[in-house]
Amino acid sequence: MPASSLFTASAEALINKVIALDEDSEKRLALLNGKRLTVFLDGFPWGVTLAFSSKVDILLEHHPYEDVSVHVDENTCYIKTHFDVLPRLTQTSQITQLIREGKLHLQGEPGIAQQVAALFQQLDIDWEEQLSTYTGDVPAHQIFSSASAVKAQVLAFSERLTRGLSNAITEEKDIAVGKLAVMHFNDEVDALRDDAQRFEARLRLLENSL
Amino acid sequence: MSDTDSREQASQRTPNASTEQTDFGFQQVEKSQKASLVANVFDSVAAKYDVMNDLMSFGVHRLWKRYTIDCAGVRAGHKVLDIAGGTGDLTAKFSRLVGPTGSVTLADINLSMLKVGRDKLRDQGLVNNIDYVQADAEALPFPDNSFDVVTMAFGLRNVTEKQNALNSIYRVLKPGGRLLVLEFSKPASEHLSKIYDMYSFHILPRMGQVVANDADSYRYLAESIRMHPDQETLKGMFESAGFEQCDYTNLTGGIVALHRGYKF
Structure with missing residues (x-):
């Protein structure tokens, strides 16, 4: 028990701390007042x-x-789903399809789930500003500028590495085929499948006519 | 079973019910004295209560209380009674969970603790749906069938006649309501029990001396825990009071147990 309570206590402290860092989140939180x-x-x-x-x-x-979702009213929303389905819940258009597919069970007011998603997705935290309260403006600015430069360099290096490796294994070493060759192969497979299906349909017609 | 039957049966089962003596830690004292002796203890520790709780339990008391809140099933609009609510740890969370349509009553027999709790909750901005009542758990000053949920965290062992308190709580609970009692209990393992004894009788009073300048109160704490009924006995007392579907959950190896019972 204390392990699960420790998890919720930590998560609660973290969530409230993060929300408090964005002044605008107060308005979005007020919309959810009294809801669950x-x-x-x-x-x-x-x-x-x-x-x-x-x-x-x-x-x-x-x-x-099944037991708790009977206590449903306009201020509650109960969701039962898979972990990997959670990101799709932010798209309203997908909810009906997910329910039909049995990947989502929902009781209560679905708008609450969307308001909760908005509360977290729209968080806009100025981390440099937050850091500056501990380090001062100049060090915070330097740290973030350096971090941005490092990030850009890492991304550029990663891109060069990917391109180099790709060339090496497709062109020089001939270990893998290129993207165009894969696409051509896929097209050929599709064409072969279509031919086979046509041939099967023709055979069935012939069988029926005999 | 009627309320009257439950209470009569309960008084027959209460330890020391036929004598004028009761336990105060390991001492036997007059029943009429216990309340004032306990009051002295809590008058003494009230100011440092939260700090000492954190130190003594290494902060784990917060997790035990959190588990109690999880099990309370409190919803918006509920009326909650937090008996022996002390410095308001449970009340603060209940206040947010019941919202403006519900209410929480923080009851404590000790005025010093109640004042500390009230100041702490007001400092947190919790003012709208909390009532403060100085009340004896054995004779709760509320009408029958008043509350959806009653909680008592680390308070029952200080009550002179525990069965009377359970009977009184049963009376004020609404049908369908539940009682949760979080209290020190008997460790399930022999090894843990020995370590726990060493900690509570040798280290705890010294911590009390250093932090709160009061070793005696913390010695009483350790003694009162040993004198408190074990898990099964307390469950039996719940049933004697009329509660149904009674069960308990051992927390941290049985050092603490959460007892739960329903009134139907």
Whole structure:
């Protein structure tokens, strides 16, 4: 037990700290005041409830989704899904399809889930500003400028490395085929499959006519 | 079983019910004295209560309380009674969970603790849905069937007649309501028990002396834990009071147990 409580306590402290770093998040949090989102993920023994007020409280739900989702009202949303489906929930157009496919079970007000997603997705934290409160403006600016330069160099190096490796294995060493060759091969396979299907259909017609 | 039957049965099972003596730590004292002796202890420790709790339990008391809140099933609009709520750890969270349509009553027999709790909660901006009541758990000053959830964290062992307190809580709970009692209990393992004894009788009073300048109060704490009923006995007392579907969960190897019972 204390391990799970330690997890929720840490997550709660972290979430509230991060939200407090963005002044605009207060308005989005106010929209969620009094609302709850409970998420059950397949493979996890407990559900997790986010209860919204002036801050976010995290509770563990020890009862299964089927038991707790009966307490549904306009201020609650219960979700049961797979971990890898979570990112798709931000796209409203996909929700109906996910429910039809049985990948998402939803009870209550789905708008709450979207408001929660917005609360976190729209976080805009000026990390340089945050750092400057501890280090002062000049060191914070230098640290972030250096970090940006390093990041750009790493990205450029990574791109050069990828291109070099790609050339080496496709052109020089001839270990793998090039992108165009793969596309051509795929097209040939598609054409062969279409031919086979046509041939099968023709055979079936002939069989029926005999 | 009716309320009256439950209470009569409960009083028959209460240890020391037929005598005028009761335990105060390892001492036997007059029943009429215990409340004032306990009050002295908490008057003495109130100011340093939170600091000492963190030190003594290495912060784990916060996780035990968090687990209690998880199990409480509190929802918006609920009426919650936090008995022996002390410095308001549970009340603060309940206040946010019940929202403006619900209410939380923080009850404590000790005025010093109640004042510390009230100041702490007000400093956190929690003012709208919390009532503060100085109340004896054995005779709760609330109408029958008033609360959806009642919690008592680390308070029951200080009550003179524990069964009377459980009976009183049963009375004020609404049908369908639940009681959660978080309290020190008996460690499940012999080895843990020995380590725990050494810690509580040798280290704890010294910590109390250093931090709160009060070794006696923390010696009482260790003694009162040993005198508190074990898990199964307390569960039986819940059932005697009329609670149903009673169970308990050992936390940290049984050093603490969360007992739960429902009124139907």
